[in-house]
Every structure is written in C-alpha cells, then in structure tokens.
Amino acid sequence: MSFAVALLVLAPAPLQAEQSPGQVDTTQAETQVVPPPQFLEPETPIAKAVSAAMSPDLPDGLVLFYGKRAFAPIWFTENGLTENAHLAIAAMAAANEHALNPNNYDPLGFIKRSETSTSEQDWAQFDIDLSVQFLRYATHLSSGRVQPNAVNKALNLFPHRPEPAMLFENAEKSEDFSAFLDSLAPQSDNYARLKRRLAQFREKAAAxxxxxxxxxxxxxxxxxxxxxxxxxxxLIEEDIPGAADHTGEVYDGALVEAVKTFQEYHGLATDGVIGKNTLARLNIPLQDKLIQMELNMERRRWMRDDLGDFYVFSNLADQNLKVVRNGKTIHTAKVVVGKPYHATPVFSDTLEYVEINPFWNVPYSIATKEYLPKLKQNAGALSGKQIRVFQGDSEIAPTQIAWNSYSGGNFPFRLRQDPGDGNALGRIKFMFPNPFNIYIHDTPSKSLFSQAERAFSHGCIRVSNPFKLADVLLADSNVAPGHWQAIRDSGERTVVKPRVPIEVHLTYLTAWMNKDGSTHFRKDIYGRDKVLLEALRTAMTENL
Structure with a gap:
C-alpha cells in the first residue's frame, strides 16, 4: 500500500458534514443537555447504577478509582455535565492536532448521548464509557497508540503508560483541567515543533x-x-530558504544554494545537482510527508521528555550522532549504522567505559558465517589480519584445526583480533553493555563517511573522528589535549571510565523539525515506517 493511500487510514473520517475535528461545538450540547438524575450521596440510585455497570473488562485501576469514590459519577452532577467533561470531549475531538484519530474516542457520540440519556442506567454507562475513552485518549497521547516492542522487536522501548487510578486522581486534583490535558502530551520541544509543522503542512495540503x-x-x-x-x-512551497531570491534563466546562485539546502533537509548529497534521487524527493507527494510526520509524532510519544543532562543521541535513519550537554549540542559526527539485514536496534543505555586500542572479539555469527567458510577453503585465511583462534583460554594455530569438521552448530572456537590499525573496531570503542552487543567504535574504513547514505555495518555504530568524541565525552577527566591520541599511538590497551553519567540513546526518526525551523525527512532505510503504519491501522480497539 502506498503512503498516499495509507493517509486515509491515519486521517480521521469527518465527524460530521462540514465540520473538522478541531471544530466540534460543545457549547450547543452544554445548553441543550438533558439534566441527569439527581446526584446524591453514596448508595443513591445513580451510584448503584454506576456500580452495577462495572464490567470485568474494565482496567482494575479505573474500577479502583470509582470504588474509592463510592461509585459516584466522575463527569456529571445534578446540574449536568461538568466543565471537565466538556473539556475532555473537546480535547478528544481535537485529537487530530496530535496525529491521533478523534473517531477512536467517539466525541460526537458522547455529545449526542448527553442530549438523549434519561435513566440512571443510561447516565451510569455514559460516565463509565467516557472514563474509558478518556483513559484511552490519555494513554495514546502520553505514550503512544501502540507498544513499540510489540510492533517491532528491534524497538526496545517500553514507554510508561498512565496508571488509571493515578491518572483520574491527578485529573480530579488539578486546579486547571485545561492545563492538565495539555500536560498529557510529550513536553519536549521536539514534539511541539513537529506538531506545529504538521499543522502547517496540512494547510499546504489543503491548498x-x-x-x-x-x-x-x-x-x-x-x-x-x-x-x-x-x-x-x-522549493518556495516547502519554505526552502533563498529559493525566492533567484532570478534569470540560468540554474545558478540562490537557486543552486536552495537546492543544496533541500538536499541537506532530505539526507541527500549536497551537490546542487538534480539527478534521479533529488528529483524523486522533490516529487514525493505531500500526503506521504504528512504520514511520515504523523508516524514520528508517535515515535516521540515513546521517548522520555528528559533525555538527561549529558547524553549521546544517534538517529539511525539520519546516520548522524550528536552529544548534548545541559540542553546544548556540543558535538556532532557522521556515523555508519547497520545494513538493513543487520538493522541496528533502538534502545537507551549508559556509557560505562571507553577502550583505547581494543581487541575485537569476533561475534559468533560473523565467525561462523563469514570466516569459517574461508577457513574451510584455506586454513591460512586469517594470516595478516591479526586474528587469533582460542578454544577456552588456549590459543590454537589455525593450520592445526580441521575446519571442515565444524559448522555453525558445533563451532567451539573464539576469534579475537589484536589492536592495531587494521582492527575492525579501529583504535577506540565506546561501551554501553547491552543485550544486543551494540556499541560505538572507530573504523579503518574511513571512506564510507563520505557517502550520503551510510548503512553498511553488522549493527554496531561506526563514528567519524572518534577521538574528538572521546575528548568531548571524557572532558571531565582533566587531561591535557591530545592525551587519548597519545595512548592510541603507544599501542597500549587502556580502559577509561567517564566521571559523570552519560546516557546513550539510539533512535529512529524519519521526520523532525529543528530549532532553526528547518524540517527534515529521511529515507526509511529499515522499512520501519511501513511496519508502524500497518500497526496503527490495526490498533483501533486495543485493550488498555
């Protein structure tokens, strides 16, 4: 299914004729509402009706909250719907602003039911249903419509989903319910910027x-x-700076610079040449870009608002890395990430140590799938690569092993490459031990950093100018400039631990908006946009 067609899946159906999701009129419902039954103390008919309407399928925390209030209704009193009820329904009706589908929460249905309900049973069910839909809305807005790891096992993110009883307790205690509703969405500037840009691009699509x-x-x-x-x-339509300044009939000056800027915004080689790739990006339908932005708003909901005081942030789709300290980017670098068959996973961890002149312990999969076939053909295949063979703690000469006797199922050896210029990890690696055996490291293959798309590794992240990165991450070690490079040149294997906590976040974002207003889109190198889009299509009635 193409993104253009898929847009129909994410975009909400019209709530009613000539009415957009952000234009639901709750004022009329407020004046025409049929007063609910008398709102009295616990053990009254309405409280009993609410208690009787409790379903075993309801979240335990929601039942607990109702129980604590003796099953008194949450959303109405003897005077009709509360102001909070009107605000909650209006927020759900405007969910499209957050790339959520208002129809998932049935705001117009609640308005209609508030006008037609008459019995205690009607109002009890109304109250419970609104609570369920508000919980669904709050969950979707704060932590996403789908669980990342259930969508893709490579997404090792487990966002905190609101605990029902606490959510409703906080809502009830809030002095400003509108502010409480606003607080449900991610509070990061990155989310707010993308939300704003999505609204602007939707206006362009409508035009x-x-x-x-x-x-x-x-x-x-x-x-x-x-x-x-x-x-x-x-280019003017996409707000590319400088495009409007071009005059004349020659492709030069401001127009060339504007094309280079467009290429930068789309992860292309910034050469100003409009070839096949640049033309294809220019002609991507705007509807596809809207979907891409919507998908990345979902991804932002999976992420913490606060990524730490000092952290490394690597966007795999962008194939770049940045170091942020106290909210300011203090270093950037190009990276090489896993090829699609060895896609780098998404997760967060903490940098524990930096190793200069490291050994490379060849992963079992590489040893058996890449080196073993070569060794079967030539027992001297490791010669000149500084790779040694160990069985347990004992080193064995490769020529003394009957390699044809072994396969991926009975391979008892460990391959280890000595430190040096030819080492697959280069001369330094940055370790944040994790179940995926992923880390950041140097590489002898420097030429790959000059390419616009850099998905070539077995999963680990190769970084350009790694000793500059070491200077930045180990700045608190109070060593003289060039200290780590001197250790490198000595050939001595050295392990250094950072003196302050440094978090590492490996992410996958294919659309974002920077502080300078530039909007960036990246190729979906791992096909994760399509997987997420399909998951959102089917996650219409998931359990809370």
Whole structure:
C-alpha cells in the first residue's frame, strides 16, 4: 500500500458534514443537555447504577478509582455535565492536532448521548464509557497508540503508560483541567515543533499540495532549463530558504544554494545537482510527508521528555550522532549504522567505559558465517589480519584445526583480533553493555563517511573522528589535549571510565523539525515506517 493511500487510514473520517475535528461545538450540547438524575450521596440510585455497570473488562485501576469514590459519577452532577467533561470531549475531538484519530474516542457520540440519556442506567454507562475513552485518549497521547516492542522487536522501548487510578486522581486534583490535558502530551520541544509543522503542512495540503517538477535531463549548476520556474516554485512551497531570491534563466546562485539546502533537509548529497534521487524527493507527494510526520509524532510519544543532562543521541535513519550537554549540542559526527539485514536496534543505555586500542572479539555469527567458510577453503585465511583462534583460554594455530569438521552448530572456537590499525573496531570503542552487543567504535574504513547514505555495518555504530568524541565525552577527566591520541599511538590497551553519567540513546526518526525551523525527512532505510503504519491501522480497539 502506498503512503498516499495509507493517509486515509491515519486521517480521521469527518465527524460530521462540514465540520473538522478541531471544530466540534460543545457549547450547543452544554445548553441543550438533558439534566441527569439527581446526584446524591453514596448508595443513591445513580451510584448503584454506576456500580452495577462495572464490567470485568474494565482496567482494575479505573474500577479502583470509582470504588474509592463510592461509585459516584466522575463527569456529571445534578446540574449536568461538568466543565471537565466538556473539556475532555473537546480535547478528544481535537485529537487530530496530535496525529491521533478523534473517531477512536467517539466525541460526537458522547455529545449526542448527553442530549438523549434519561435513566440512571443510561447516565451510569455514559460516565463509565467516557472514563474509558478518556483513559484511552490519555494513554495514546502520553505514550503512544501502540507498544513499540510489540510492533517491532528491534524497538526496545517500553514507554510508561498512565496508571488509571493515578491518572483520574491527578485529573480530579488539578486546579486547571485545561492545563492538565495539555500536560498529557510529550513536553519536549521536539514534539511541539513537529506538531506545529504538521499543522502547517496540512494547510499546504489543503491548498493543493506541492507542485510537481517534470522529469528531464540531469540539471547541473550553470545549465539552462525550462523547468527552473517550476523548481523555484516547488522549493518556495516547502519554505526552502533563498529559493525566492533567484532570478534569470540560468540554474545558478540562490537557486543552486536552495537546492543544496533541500538536499541537506532530505539526507541527500549536497551537490546542487538534480539527478534521479533529488528529483524523486522533490516529487514525493505531500500526503506521504504528512504520514511520515504523523508516524514520528508517535515515535516521540515513546521517548522520555528528559533525555538527561549529558547524553549521546544517534538517529539511525539520519546516520548522524550528536552529544548534548545541559540542553546544548556540543558535538556532532557522521556515523555508519547497520545494513538493513543487520538493522541496528533502538534502545537507551549508559556509557560505562571507553577502550583505547581494543581487541575485537569476533561475534559468533560473523565467525561462523563469514570466516569459517574461508577457513574451510584455506586454513591460512586469517594470516595478516591479526586474528587469533582460542578454544577456552588456549590459543590454537589455525593450520592445526580441521575446519571442515565444524559448522555453525558445533563451532567451539573464539576469534579475537589484536589492536592495531587494521582492527575492525579501529583504535577506540565506546561501551554501553547491552543485550544486543551494540556499541560505538572507530573504523579503518574511513571512506564510507563520505557517502550520503551510510548503512553498511553488522549493527554496531561506526563514528567519524572518534577521538574528538572521546575528548568531548571524557572532558571531565582533566587531561591535557591530545592525551587519548597519545595512548592510541603507544599501542597500549587502556580502559577509561567517564566521571559523570552519560546516557546513550539510539533512535529512529524519519521526520523532525529543528530549532532553526528547518524540517527534515529521511529515507526509511529499515522499512520501519511501513511496519508502524500497518500497526496503527490495526490498533483501533486495543485493550488498555
């Protein structure tokens, strides 16, 4: 299914004719509401009706909260619906602002029921149903519509979902219920920026979307081309800086710089040449970009608001890394991530130590799938690679082993590469021990950092200029400049522990908005957008 078609899945159906999700009129319902039965003390008919309407399928915490209040209704009094009820229904009706589907929470259904309910049983069920839908809305908004690890085992994120009793207790205690509703959404600037940009792009889509740039020969700086006016218009539509400044009939100056900026925003080589890849990105339907932004708002809901005072943040889809301290980015670097067959997982951990001049303990899968076939053909295949063979603690000469007797199921050996320039880990690695055996390290293959797309590893993250990264992460060690490089040059294997906690966050984001207003989109290198989109399509009635 294409993203253009899939948009129909995420976009909410019209709530009613000529009415958008953000325009549900609860004022009319407030004036026409049929007064509910007399709201009295516990053990009254309405409280008994609420108690009788409790279903075994309800979340335990919600039943507990009702029990603590002797099953008195939450959302109405003898005077009708409470202000909190109107605000909750209005928030659910406007869920589309957060890339959630209002129809999942039935706000118009509650308005209609508030106008037609008459019996204690009707109102009791109304109250319970609104509580269930409010809990669903709060859960979706604060921690996502789906559980990441249930969607994809490579997403090792387990966002905290609201505990029902505590959610309703906090709602009841809040002095400003509108502020409480706002607090349910992620409180990070990253989420707020993407939410704002999604609204702006939706307005562009409603106005007709983006202009299509016709196919043609590869367009290079200095050329003339009848498509220049269309190209300029297309870049202006996406708010690319400088595009409007171009004049003349030659592809040069401001227009070339605007194309380079567009390429940067889309993770392409910034050469100003409009070839097949750049043209394809220019002509991605705006509806597809809306979906991409919606999917990444879901991902932001999985993430903590506060990632720490000092942390490493690597976006696998972007193939870049940054170090943030006290809210400021203090270092950036290009990285190489796992190829699609060896996709790097998403998780967070803590940096425990940095190893200079490390050994490389060859992973079992690489030893058996890549080196064993070579050793079966030539027992000297490891010669010149500084890779030794061990069985237990004993080293064995490769030429003394009958390699054809072994396979992936009975391989008893351990392969270890000595430190050195040819070591697969380079001269330094950054360790945050985890069940996936993933870490950040140097590499002898420096040329890969010059490529725009850098998914080439077996899963670990190779970083450019790793000793600059070491200087940044180990700055609290109070050593002289060049200290870590000197240890590297000595060849001595050295382990250094950071003196302050440093968190490491490996993420997967294919759309985001920076502080400078630039909006970035990345290729879905692991196909995780499509998997998440399908999960959101089917997660319409999940249990709370």
């Amino acid at each position: 007709g979307g983006f202009t299509t740039v016709p196919d043609g020969e590869v367009l290079k700086p200095g050329m003339t081309d009848p498509r220049l006016a269309v190209l300029k218009q297309r």
